[in-house]
Amino acid sequence: KAGVTQTPRYLIKTRGQQVTLSCSPISGHRSVSWYQQTPGQGLQFLFEYFSETQRNKGNFPGRFSGRQFSNSRSEMNVSTLELGDSALYLCASKRAVGGDDEQYFGPGTRLTVT
């Protein structure tokens, strides 16, 4: 069974640009969550999607957005990039919403903003 896949794995962008990251969940998983990992703030929750609807959102500015498609694949977008957006972005999938289920993480996309 294939795991969570994320593309691209590495990305370098310039301040002010925008970026789109992609996540394909494990087959049969309908919930996708995104997390940002930085040395300063650790692992922080961005948002969770289920059935193409955002179900939960973390404390991030509106520049961070996401969406989920009918096949459960998800994308997140960051507009007007700032240096502080440099981070490892991790996507996680699980079968359904709620806390009583394991989340399986992808390898992450490492974004560097210069």
Place this chain on the structure above:
Amino acid sequence: AQKVTQAQTEISVVEKEDVTLDCVYETRDTTYYLFWYKQPPSGELVFLIRRNSFDEQNEISGRYSWNFQKSTSSFNFTITASQVVDSAVYFCALSPFDRGSTLGRLYFGRGTQLTVWP
């Protein structure tokens, strides 16, 4: 509010030593889930265990064991006879559970970097 504290930032041991990683959590929810994840240098978070708040039974899986004590709000993780391949960052996480909502976010601790020397 949910909070997870991993007071140990870094731990170094020599191979075959036992090591315990501490995790203390705070939550007002009566039902919640606790997790441990391992993050090797490749970056991917690897799921290790999930525990619900009503199950305080300790669990052992090979060289890994977990001690959940609700009275002290702790969920500690012990690796017995550590190996070099155990070197990684280990994260403890908490997830509230509410049947009436769709909350599923994980609240992570800051992680403990474990280095096992040969």
